[in-house]
Amino acid sequence: MGKRGPAPKPLTCIQRFTAFRLVYRNGLTMEQVAEEVQVSRMTLWKWQQREDFAKLYEQEYRNMRQRMRMRWGRRRA
Structure with missing residues (x-):
């Protein structure tokens, strides 16, 4: 079964x-x-339900965590 409706517009x-x-x-x-x-x-x-929005959010969240690890090290609370 195919997708319904037109393809979503870019963000x-x-x-x-x-x-x-x-x-x-x-x-x-x-x-x-x-x-x-x-x-x-x-x-x-x-917007949060959109696949492309969710992917962008997840990517930026991973980037933020990576920057925090690089800056503060891998210390755990």
Whole structure:
């Protein structure tokens, strides 16, 4: 069985920024991040369900963890 509907459009600049902002939200809630990028919480949730958005988020999260390991070493709490 094939996919339904047209292929998703590429991520916009604001969607890409939002993925990075979610990684580096510094204690902000999802609602505050949504407000900052001027979208509703539902829109933010829908973006998070997109495969390309989720992949970008996961990649940036891994990059952030790698940078932290390089900077602080592999110390464990």
